[in-house]
Amino acid sequence: MMPAQGFGRRYMKAFLKGFFVAVPVTVTFLDQVACVARVEGASMQPSLNPGGSHSSDVVLLNHWKVRNYEVQRGDIVSLVSPKNPEQKIIKRVIALEGDIIKTMGHKNRYVKVPRGHMWVEGDHHGHSFDSNAFGPVSLGLLHAHATHILWPPKRWQRLESILPPERAPVQIEEK
Amino acid sequence: MCQWCPSLHRTMLRSILGKTFRLLGYTLQYGCIAHCAFEYVGGVVVCSGPSMEPTIQNSDIVFAENLSRHFYAIQRGDIIIAKSPSDPKSNICKRVIGLEGDKVFTHSPSDYLKSHSYVPRGHVWLEGDNLQNSTDSRYYGPIPYGLIRGRICLKIWPLNDFGLLRDSPNGHRFSDE
Numbered sequence: 346m347m348p349a350q351g352f353g354r355r356y357m358k359a360f361l362k363g364f365f366v367a368v369p370v371t372v373t374f375l376d377q378v379a380c381v382a383r384v385e386g387a388s389m390q391p392s393l394n395p396g397g398s399h400s401s402d403v404v405l406l407n408h409w410k411v412r413n414y415e416v417q418r419g420d421i422v423s424l425v426s427p428k429n430p431e432q433k434i435i436k437r438v439i440a441l442e443g444d445i446i447k448t449m450g451h452k453n454r455y456v457k458v459p460r461g462h463m464w465v466e467g468d469h470h471g472h473s474f475d476s477n478a479f480g481p482v483s484l485g486l487l488h489a490h491a492t493h494i495l496w497p498p499k500r501w502q503r504l505e506s507i508l509p510p511e512r513a514p515v516q517i518e519e520k
Numbered sequence: 521m522c523q524w525c526p527s528l529h530r531t532m533l534r535s536i537l538g539k540t541f542r543l544l545g546y547t548l549q550y551g552c553i554a555h556c557a558f559e560y561v562g563g564v565v566v567c568s569g570p571s572m573e574p575t576i577q578n579s580d581i582v583f584a585e586n587l588s589r590h591f592y593a594i595q596r597g598d599i600i601i602a603k604s605p606s607d608p609k610s611n612i613c614k615r616v617i618g619l620e621g622d623k624v625f626t627h628s629p630s631d632y633l634k635s636h637s638y639v640p641r642g643h644v645w646l647e648g649d650n651l652q653n654s655t656d657s658r659y660y661g662p663i664p665y666g667l668i669r670g671r672i673c674l675k676i677w678p679l680n681d682f683g684l685l686r687d688s689p690n691g692h693r694f695s696d697e
Contacts, residue, residue: 369552369553370548370549374552376559413609424666425666427642427643428641430642459606461604461605461606461607482664483606483663483664483667485602485603485605485666485667486667
């Protein structure tokens with residue numbers, strides 16, 4: 346009677362204490378350090394999702410690396426879509442602020458990337474909704490840097506920051 | 521040199537290490553709770569600059585809630601805090617004048633005639649209440665909704681101006697057009 350009630354209350358207290366420690370720490374970790382995500386779509390083929398809808402890649406997203414908005418040309422990053430804030434898109438960084446690049450299918454032939462912005466493109470040109478459609482994106486929309494493919498196991502690899510040579514900027518602003 | 525000194529030092533060292541780890545543990549735990557509170561509920565913000573006068577003066581302290589942006593419930597007339605489109609490390613504080621699809625007037629100092637444009641999908645049009653002294657969407661264009669961080673709902677300081685924030689002094693009439 347009395348011991349059983351005491352045990353139940355102590356269990357509840359321990360559970361609540363664990364809950365209030367575990368939930369904020371986990372949420373903060375997933376928001377600020379790293380999380381995983383499944384990639385959908387064909388805009389980054391062949392780097393991501395080469396099998397199409399049959400097998401979607403799962404990537405490791407590293408928030409910690411972009412906490413100061415530092416990205417390099419060639420990085421694969423996830424960002425909030427400028428056309429739909431409920432969606433995140435994953436693309437490769439082609440140009441940083443100050444660069445002049447030659448666009449593919451944008452309304453202007455040459456674009457200078459404004460301060461605080463970047464130019465992103467999918468590897469599968471023509472099947473990608475990227476900066477060629479919506480222009481340079483603000484660095485504030487950066488979500489994470491995709492560093493590794495975690496699933497399927499035969500596609501375990503580190504994603505390299507390679508800038509395709511034909512997409513290199515026409516002019517780079519010296520800092 | 522007493523023979524129990526080494527064990528005494530070891531015990532003191534262990535208790536200091538224990539206390540340090542416990543302190544780090546509590547700091548981490550409360551830091552995470554503070555992060556979750558600010559990210560998903562709201563927090564206190566100090567505003568600087570003249571662009572929102574007379575509604576918000578320089579060095580006023582306000583409370584910003586972050587729930588509206590997660591539920592996509594930001595409306596015309598709301599005063600919001602957003603990341604600056606040209607410098608993601610700094611924040612701007614402006615009023616939402618137009619949502620996606622709205623018609624907004626873009627006053628350019630060079631144009632004699634007032635031109636208008638439509639706010640693109642996924643973007644918002646911001647203007648400061650102090651139109652003469654505000655760098656806002658009239659200068660840098662509409663900003664993506666994803667840059668919005670929170671909505672200011674209450675002014676806390678100075679106390680003689682405590683309470684909900686006034687409507688725009690610039691006579692915008694917000695209808696569902």
